[in-house]
Amino acid sequence: MDITKLREETPLCRNVIHFNNAGASPMPQPVYERLVTYLQREKEIGGYEAEAEHRPEIEDAYRRLAALVGAQPSELALVGSASRAFQFGLSALPLKPGHKILTSRLEYATVFMNLLQRRQAGIEIEVVPEDGQGAIDLERLEQAIDSRVRLIVLTHIPTHTGTVQPAEAVGRIAREHGLIYFLNATQSLGVYPLNVEEIGCDLMCSTSRKWLRGPRGLGMLYVRSEIRAHLNPPFPDVRAAVWEEPHRFRWPPDARAFETWESNPAATLALGEAAAYAQRVGLEAIWQRVQDLARYLRQRLRELPGARVHDRGQTLSGIVAFTLEDIPPLRVKELLKEHKVNVHTSTARSALLDMQDWGVSEVVRASVHYFNTEEEVEAVVRILAEAS
Ligand SMILES: Cc1ncc(COP(=O)(O)O)c(C=O)c1O
Known part of the structure; x- marks a missing residue:
């Protein structure tokens, strides 16, 4: 996968770090x-x-x-x-x-x-x-x-x-x-x-x-x-x-x-x-890369004091759900926005059967696609570390 070319064909990458692909992913x-x-x-x-x-x-x-x-x-x-x-x-x-x-x-x-x-x-x-x-x-x-x-x-x-x-x-x-x-x-x-x-x-x-x-x-x-x-x-x-x-x-x-x-x-x-x-681009390659990037994001978040990753399952997709101990999810979203990072939040109302047992009513949803990079993951985790 030629990530440089794929990013060039995704002009939004020049302006923001887009981790809201589960919301809407940019048109190439x-x-x-x-x-x-x-x-x-x-x-x-x-x-x-x-x-x-x-x-x-x-x-x-x-x-x-x-x-x-x-x-x-x-x-x-x-x-x-x-x-x-x-x-x-x-x-x-x-x-x-x-x-x-x-x-x-x-x-x-x-x-x-x-x-x-x-x-x-x-x-x-x-x-x-x-x-x-x-x-x-x-x-x-x-x-x-x-x-x-x-x-x-x-x-x-x-x-x-x-x-x-x-x-x-x-x-x-x-x-x-x-x-x-x-x-x-x-x-x-x-x-x-x-x-x-x-x-x-x-x-x-x-x-x-x-x-x-x-x-x-x-x-x-x-x-x-x-x-x-x-x-x-x-x-x-x-x-x-x-x-x-x-x-x-x-x-x-x-x-x-x-x-x-x-x-x-x-x-x-x-x-x-x-x-x-x-x-x-190739669906097999996309799926592999998205899983790898999301795994890396989860791993880096788990190393962050006070961060909790909520995803469970044998196979995990590009959607990463997390919370920070001291900052409410909506504030995390705003804070990342100030640093030109797009994420979204999920409230229990969107998936009540599952989220009613989570002990939190809202989570930050960061969703990575194949055109995202490890460097972007690092940048986002750095912003979160500084904030918390
Ligand atoms: C799992 C799932 N199903 C269905 C929908 C509904 O999609 P739409 O907004 O296109 O109706 C969404 C939207 O976020 C979703 O995440």
Whole structure:
């Protein structure tokens, strides 16, 4: 990996140390250019006209994204966010009163609240305990499966800590028992070598703006072609659904059923560019480097008196959750900002099931990507040491 070149293509690196890639990671130059040149064209010839002119490239963006995750382009829908993608997918599932959903303790607020809402429809939610190291316990998952269970919902990498859940092993269990498997890959697309075939998920939601380094305002829903016919999409829209007769319409046979007429072609093109960029850098190499950098950051933080690193798990991602003894997390964020370092904080409200046991209601979330460096880690730890 040519870090110098990758940093040159990430102009933000000249101004700040960006350890908020789990929030939004900066678009690399080619991605940014794709966005801007399309908007330029829109300025010149008009919105609908520019979209028509770019139709083949827009379809190509789906192909690039699909290739990144081992899917077919027709299995992808682009919507406004990962949360919307999850809500659309979940609402379309054939769940009935008495059915049960199994999930993990590491779920994101939006995901879990949407599951909770299903209880109004008589659907039961069961949270499978963790394995003693933070991730879902696979044995307990199998034990929880009975004739009422229809769906497993798993957040691959959570929002607030580095734990990587065993998505592939959960997929094998779902397959063996004939269950639908919905993976939330919001914190793994673009950083982890995600492959829907290897994972065995039937649905997957994710986002453009985080580790994939695409533009903001775009989420993705993957729907395995074999299960599409069993889904009942919640909102017909003129883009894909066909109003055939005054009192009858037809759904498209693929994931596009979840899209709307109004879309953001500039962002779609840029997302395709981001997918191609990630492929060129190489997902295996990205995952290795991010894990190494995060490990180094955790190690250096642990050497800091009064610092506590909260991440647990056999496999850890680029998300590092920590607190300092004397300085509240929000103050740490402000203080780092004053030194041109971007981090974020996670509050218990974003992952209540897990964080309620942590004994702290907020943590600093530092998330490193492949373009970050050991020197940046050193600089951040130095600022924290001086502050505390
Ligand atoms: C684990 C996880 N899932 C889902 C989401 C929701 O993503 P979006 O903001 O695109 O809806 C987030 C956002 O931070 C997240 O961290």
